[in-house]
Amino acid sequence: MYDSILNHPNSLFGQFERLRRELDDAFGVSGFPTSIRSVASGTVPAVNVGRTPSSMEIYAFAPGLDASKTEVTLERGVLRISGERVAGIPANDPKVQVYARERGSGSFARAISLPDDIDPSQVNATYRDGVLHVSIARHESAQPKRITVQ
Template sequence: MYRSLFPRDMLAEMDRLQRDMQQAFDLSPTIRGFARHGFPALNVGGTPQTIEIYAFAPGIDQSSLEVNLERGVLTIAGERKSPLPTSDAKNAVHINERFAGRFRRVVTLPDDADPEQVSAKLRDGVLHISIQRRASAQPRRIAIQ
């Protein structure tokens, strides 16, 4: 009977609603994988010679971190202690937005990663892992005779 000046596409609205719900519950995959908002936050990149991984883990003691590389899978695990007192009759925690507890992040490495050439350094809450690429996988120029 009445016609809207702005026709609405019901399927487009349902698609938008589904995207909003997936983002709210963090169920949708992204181009970077499923583990959005994981701890520690990761930056993964590389050069022709190395694979560079940065894990941002402020407040983590070096002794509570564990880095393993097995069969092309890099695992970063550890635990962050809570600096807050436990809740009881005398203490109250009103807001606690900082993650505390055990964590684990897993990164699958490319086939040209050399497991014998790995270094890891922790400085100012940033864990930097550098993995050399195999020399056989490096591009090389071939002389024409």
């Protein structure tokens, strides 16, 4: 339905979409949404943060990253994830005509505040199938303990 609205010659949204494409072509801009119905493209990966009784678990969804160029640091209870996502389509190839560019590219950085009960000496980070997983152990004193009632 939306495609027919955007592609209809008399549609106001279609006219805005054509104008946006013309401006992108004229100024070489690729960081804007690729259509009026898209969300803004960004280079910041989405994250999920959770905890288990023994650890904090952080998942950053960032397909196409080079793990060796991704930096993960933990300092004063703040986890920082930074890196760069390269564009999937060559930018300066005259043979390539881009119709849509929804995947953001460029440098990114995330900062996630963590609770005080983490153990910064026990951190593990892995990157697999486009997901960066960071696991940080919680101090043993912060883990729940079962108390026997007598």
